[in-house]
Amino acid sequence: MVARVGWSPGPAAWKDDLSALTAAEWSYDRAAHLLAHAGFGGTPAEIQKLADAGLERAVRSLVYYESIPNPAMQPFVESGLWDPTLNGFPESRPEATDRAEKSGTSMGVETKPSGNRPGQPISDRFFYWLRATMLETRRLGYWWANRMLQTTHPVEQKMALLWHGHFATHENKVRDYRKMMQQIDLFERGATGNLRDLTIQVAQNPAMLYFLDAQYNVKGAPNENFAREVMELFTMGVGNYSEQDVRECARAFTGWYFDNLAFKLDPDKHDAGEKTFLGRTGNFDGVDLLKIIFQQPVTAEYLAGKIYRFLVRDEVSAELRTKLGAVLRDHDYEVKPLLTVIFSSKDFYSQASYGGHIKGPVEHMVAMMKHLGVEAIPGVPDFNQSTISMGQHLLNPPSVAGWAGGKAWITPGLLIARGNVAREVLIPDVTGFKDWNFTAGTDDILGRRLRDGFDIGAATAVNDPSSMNEFDRVALERDERFNTRISGYVGWQQAARKLIPTPRQAAQFDLTQMVLESGAKTTAEAVDYLIWRTLRVPPAQAARVAFVAFLTKELGTDNIDRAKTYMEDALRMTVHLVMSTPEYQIV
């Protein structure tokens, strides 16, 4: 078996040093470190390719990826849930039904002219879209995760993921998977481009406009939500502008809105008057304002620091932040030159950066596939349920501030969830699996009662109608404008009827073959190989010894050749243990 040299962090003195590594300092281990941080980790073959290319060519191929063919990238196939009557979807069920009470129609459906529950079609329609966009967004997140795994441009996907958390909006509020899809496209295209341009496009992006209440920001009555967040979270960071700047900024963005998937400007609602912003005075509009923001040195430092913390390590010294900000500013906010400096630098390969990054759950899930040599994210376990249990719901960040990242990814509960997800990938419960896209959750009980022939009053009763006498049961039926509980259930049904099913295949991989091809002869060599393939930081010696003993006991021998016909599940359990170590959570 080939001796594998792993874990070769540069000296501590390299910290904060942005000068480039020399060719002699390049190695397989450093290529593995690069791919783990710049992308989602890699298979040994992918890492070897970068190692063979040498530092400069390796970094260049990762950062300037446009000319590399990317055949696996296919467009998202929509289930066809949307139609134009859903444009301008009401913000709430009361808004939907009130609208219909006045006009007789809402979201393309009409109220009934007579009979009980005349508003039921409206209420049903509202819940249909609520469920439909939520279900389609799950498919969209899964599709995106597969892009992260299958791309030949890992830096593009990693940076798109960064921008999704940075310019955070969530489907829970936006309620339109199409706008979220538009955003993924924006973040991919702008992943490593110019940050000023990206920010301007984000400010004109329908999901963002809706998310931060742009439609309520009008001349004479500014709404400050977007104005504050654009400075606090997207560009400068708190403390670098005044409350007066927030108010003036809100004025500049007045009249910005969207129609369906297009940005619009309403000149009547735009305040074209003079504004004083960050010490400058003029008849600024929103784009002028963003340009002023990008003239502030603090903006470059804030954004460079954010990129660095996302890719490299949690802790950034003030000195390093200033240096990184200068690189970004010197290149007029072009991201590629900054990434090239970071990925080539001694700092990036220093002791402080080795094991300095806690993987986010989506990154973790994609990396797990790379480590196992899996070519598609499995359908069992469900991708979204898995990452949600680990603390990250793609396309639904918890707030406008995105995910906190770093240490916030790890709590006792979330750490345990990581081990459990690894088990579900390695040894999935395929026969016990239930597809959550095709249940109505607690509303399923209503469906059962309706199918058992109960009317709406009885079906929505708190107590089980089948245990009531006929007299009590009939008394449950009542006159009402509409029944939202039934709508909740009907919404699930109508949406799921059209929804394209997610293929539910388990992850396809073969640890037996991998271990045999590695040349491992003993269980100790097999464990060392699996550790080398999956971990960036070596485990505790006692843990390694225990894993070897475990595998030996499970196989009934320490001889791999003797066990080769039956060792798959024991190897999978061993990898489950390896992936449950504290070391597997960091790179």
Next chain:
Amino acid sequence: MSRRDIIRLGAGGLGFGLFGGIGPVPPVLRQASRAAAAAQPGRILVVFEWFGGNDGLNTIVPYGDPMYYKHRPTIGIKEKDLLAIDAHVGWHKSMSGMKHLFDDGKVAIIQGVGYDRPSFSHFSSISFWHTAAPNSGNEYGWIGRTASAMDPAGARPNMIVNISDSQTLAVKAEKHVPLVFVDPTKFQRGVFAQEKAVLDMLSAPHAPVGDAHKYVLEVTRSAAQASEVVRAAWDGYKGKDNPDLRLLDLDKVAALIEADFPTTLYYVPLRNSLFDTHVNQAAPHDRQLQYCSDAIAGFFQEMKRIGRADDVVMYVHSEFGRRVPENTSLGTDHGTAQVNFVIGNAVKGGLYGKPPSLTNLVLGDNLENTTDFRQVYATLIQQWMGADAATVLGQNFTTMDMFRA
């Protein structure tokens, strides 16, 4: 397995020697003598954080001041919709649960709570509240520092519980590792029988390669110790079977208290910023206040059932109140001073703090803060927890006479 063993397990007194990693989940024996509960904490503080910026003026409504309706012609709450306290203020109509507790003399309402030079950013302002360091910061949170003041050696395990997706800054402590979780049923390592013997090795001693590694190692250890006892407490908790008892995340606190968990400090931030009501605020704010108020009332019913109502005090705050005049979107923008609540049998109910003027507004249409939030913290730390507030907060604050002798 006796109740005492479970308690000691919760206290970290027994390790995995007994169970060999994960063993059968021990039943929590509820009827056993409380005298055996060596680790049962005396007084407990539960912080219930209403993140999002709760509109205090539409929570405890100053309906006696005509200026209130001038500032809020459309979203102002009409007198007929209020649960009046006196001729000046009343509870929002959705808050009958808390109003009943107030009528029983168990709720301190503190008006005008804030700090000088307030931040209008959710995230900055909540970090000031978390660290008790306005316009500044601290590496550790005020709850974490309170734990340090009470137990300087960090010897008491599971002293802080944080019901949250990720650790709240308020609980970050120098020596104590807070127990952070949301769903007790998922707080369990899924393992096959063969793997159990190896699990202890996941937290085998290991020299950390850096800060992130050190943190993950610490949490691995804490997770191993805590998950089993949390689940045992949850499995034994009766309140979860009552569909009418909607406690938000306070049910997990009730479960741990019922199981005599050694925790002294609980921190429960409301998830999702549902108090962030820029637009069409009436319906969501009504609903949100009702959920929260009902949850608090339900929680204290549970404390009564469990027999710990005298020992538990809850503190409710947000990161800021909202702007005094309504905006044109039938909502309110970020503001300054807010209303806080301190609740429990031990509390002397009533109105505290000077109500801020609705005429002399500051900082562009905002309420002046009349009570520094650290005065409330100091009162809780000093008078309820019995720790030295000046040590925790770095300076002396005037406390309020808020607790029964």
